[in-house]
Amino acid sequence: DVIAPHPVARLRFSQCRVPLSQRVGEAGEGFKVAMRTLDVFRTSVAAASLGFARRALDEALARASSRKMFGGVLGDFQLTQAKLAQMATTIDSAALLTYRAAWQRDQGRNVTRAAAMAKLAATEGAQQVIDAAVQIWGGLGVVSEQPVERLYREIRALRIYEGATEVQQLIIGRDLLREQAAARA
Numbered sequence: 110d111v112i113a114p115h116p117v118a119r120l121r122f123s124q125c126r127v128p129l130s131q132r133v134g135e136a137g138e139g140f141k142v143a144m145r146t147l148d149v150f151r152t153s154v155a156a157a158s159l160g161f162a163r164r165a166l167d168e169a170l171a172r173a174s175s176r177k178m179f180g181g182v183l184g185d186f187q188l189t190q191a192k193l194a195q196m197a198t199t200i201d202s203a204a205l206l207t208y209r210a211a212w213q214r215d216q217g218r219n220v221t222r223a224a225a226m227a228k229l230a231a232t233e234g235a236q237q238v239i240d241a242a243v244q245i246w247g248g249l250g251v252v253s254e255q256p257v258e259r260l261y262r263e264i265r266a267l268r269i270y271e272g273a274t275e276v277q278q279l280i281i282g283r284d285l286l287r288e289q290a291a292a293r294a
Contacts, residue, residue, distance in 0.1 A: 144221075151224040151271045152214065155207040155231035158267050161260050162200045162235035165242035168257050169193060172246050183245065192245065196238045203231040222284040229277040232268040239264050 134142040173184035173193060183189050207230075210223040242257045243250035250257045268274055 147271050148210075148220045148224040149214065151228040151277075152207060152210045152220070154267050154270050155203065155210070155224075155227040158228075158231040158235040158264065159200060159204055159207060161264050161267070162196075162203070162231075162238040165235070165239040165257055165260050166193070166196050166200060168260075169196065169242040169245040172242075176247075189245065192241050196241050199234040199238055203227070203234040206230045222281055225272075225277040225280040225284075228271060229274060229281070232264070233274060235264050236268060 133139075170184075170193065173189050174182055176183040184193070206223070207227040210220050210227040213220045213223050239257065239260045243261055246255065246257050249255055250261075252258060272280070
């Protein structure tokens with residue numbers, strides 16, 4: 110069993126022959142093709158993470174608006190309002206990076222850095238947003254079968270898919286340094 114929003118499986122090919130007409134890319138270039146494919150999937154993982162984060166914000170807003178306390182509701186408190194504001198800002202920031210990566214891909218441009226930035230911002234941001242939603246829900250936020258509890262478990266896998274957070278940071282950092290070196294040359 111895996112704590113993840115989708116099943117994971119292993120495939121093993123033994124003595125599998127692919128006709129030359131069906132080969133993707135040139136001989137010996139499979140790793141490069143696989144890495145370019147990851148750019149597409151990184152953007153998809155970012156988009157999925159945004160969906161998780163938006164659901165968490167919706168759940169937090171519903172709870173903040175309905176949880177009665179001290180003659181008002183939880184949302185009347187400034188710290189709750191600040192937390193909701195940060196959640197929304199985190200989501201919108203990650204969404205813009207995700208849209209940019211998708212747009213650049215549609216334009217036929219290299220999206221390695223943009224996709225890594227989108228995945229990094231969206232998955233890490235979703236983790237923060239979901240954690241904040243759990244806080245707003247309080248004790249009920251960690252009860253099995255509650256939406257925010259499920260989101261909390263499921264977002265973790267997305268931070269690993271298509272390269273963990275640290276891998277995205279390496280991709281971005283190396284690309285920035287490569288760009289700087291090219292500008293100096």
